[in-house]
Each structure stands twice: as C-alpha cells, then as structure tokens.
Amino acid sequence: MKILLTGGCGYVGTPLAQRLIEMGHDLTVVDLQWFGNYLKLAKGLKVIQADIREVDSILFDGMDVILHLANIANDPCADLNSKLNWEVNTLATMFLVEKAIRHGVKQFVYASSGSVYGVKEEPEVTEELSLVPISDYNKTKMVSERVLLSYSDRIRTTIIRPATICGYSPRMRLDLSVNMLTMQALTKGKITVFGGNQTRPNIHLQDMIRVYEHFLAKPELTGIYNAGFENISILDIAERVKKHVPAEIVVTPSNDPRSYRLSSKKLLATGFQQKYGVEDGIREVIEAFRQGRLNDREEFYNIRTMKKLGSLA
Secondary structure: OEEEEEOOOOOOHHHHHHHHHHOOOEEEEEEOOOOOOOOOOOOOEEEEEOOOOOHHHOOOOOOOEEEEOOOOOOHHHHHHOHHHHHHHHHHHHHHHHHHHHHOOOOEEEEEOOHHHHOOOOOOOEOOOOOOOOOOHHHHHHHHHHHHHHOOOOOOEEEEEEEOEEEOOOOOOOOOOHHHHHHHHHHHHOEEEEEOOOOEEEEEEHHHHHHHHHHHHHOOOOOEEEEEOOEEEEHHHHHHHHHHHOOOEEEEEOOOOOOOOOEOOHHHHOOOOOOOOOHHHHHHHHHHHHHOOOOOOOHHHOHHHHHHHHHHHO
C-alpha cells in the first residue's frame, strides 16, 4: 500500500514507520521534526519535513491510507500555546481529511487519546461512555474525533484511543509514566510519584504498532476503538519499577484528578491480542540505559523541548 504517516518521526511514529517499510509498504512520512529525526534511510521511505497545518504542501496523490499521528502531545505542551494546540490538533486534522477525500484516499486512521474520557468511576470505560475532557489537549482530541466522524460517510474512518504508551523507541519519550519512573530509578535512585492512587491504562509501544497494523489489514473495521490493557495506579507502576531497580519511592500531592479504567473488549473482539505489557516496557528502558542506547536527554521530554522552541513553535 501507499501510506502517508503524519508524525512519523515521533515516539510511536519512528518504530511504526520502520515496521511499515519492513512490511513492504510505500511510505511517506510528514513531520516537522521538532524533536529530531531518528528514521533510518530505507527503500520505499520518503521523509518530508513539513508542518501539517500547511496541508497544501503535502502530496496526497495515489495514497491509499492516511495514518494521522502528528499532534501537540500531552497537557503541559498543549497549555504552552492554546492557539497552536487547536490549529495542529484539530484544524489541521480537518484539512487533512478533506484533502484525503478530494484525492480518493480510501482509509483514514486517527490517533486520538484515552484521556478524552476524563474522570470516570465506571469499572470499565468503554467507547460508548460520554466524553468529559478536562484539559485543552483532551478537548482538541474529542473535537477532532467528531470532525472525522462527520466525514465517515465519505472515507473509511478509524479512531484509536490509546492508553499511556510505554517501552523503548529511538525517538524516546521520558515524560510517559512507565518510562519516566524507570529512568528516575536508574539515574537518581529515587522515584517521585504525584498522587499515586490515580488508575491509568497502559499499552506497550510494540502493541500500539500492532494495533495500527491490525486496522491496516482490516480496513472494514471503522469507528472508535480503545487501545489499552493494564489498568494500574501510578504507585503500582513505581512498585514494579522498584522490583527491577532498587530505588526510594517518594509520594507527593497531585492536582491531577484523572483516573479511569480503559476497556479494550471491542478491540479484542476484532481478533487483536495483547502480546506485551508494562513489565516489558520497564525491562526495555533498563536494558537500553545499561547498554548505552538511552540516556536522560532534554529532547526526550516534550515540554522541555517545546519551551526551548519558544516562538518557533
């Protein structure tokens, strides 16, 4: 297939792009590369450094699928510049799907977020529950979903709501809970937990990639799907890290009330099976660090990089 992958230089996008090339797809990556480019040159791969807001600069000719991962990721980064957040996460999404339709693209797969649910008391948060987004970031994801669904009669549309992702990537993120707490244990011998009782869903990076593969192979599966498996507290994650790396756990107050237990029964009913988990993510970060493939770098924290970019963002 001929695939356009936005955000293909990101934490998920980088290993996803490499996997799609291995599968023999013709892949075009569009990414502004604020956080660098860790993709390896390969036959069938074209990398374009471009802003997805400038949709007219992106060629859609002959594309079969759009995998739309590019976004201003996480609450702190979105809060830095609300206008940028809405332009990139929502307005650009609308422009992308409209252009995809005009060029006869068959399938549009969108990376939303499990955080759109907000605070939920239900034991299982399914796709049918109401969305009560708390932050600006969550709101842009919710609105983007609704924009895409309004075009679903004109293009096959699949919306994925991922849990918090963990595991090693060449374009690493150390501001995600499992990765962050593991790195704290390795570099400081101390893990700082904010609150700790909040329950959050998790998904391993390799399973996240497999989810995208799954929907590429089954384009008839349209609609909204949760993607997360291990619903555990932040404190529980810290305790798991401590089993692998001796460290002190320090619990401090938190003003983040988000707590929910994501259900992925709908995804599992389509034939997808989980293969990896939080323990795998912890072990990967430890192994990469001890082998010298990973260190505690500024660009692996989105908020730090965005602040450095300043007006360039």
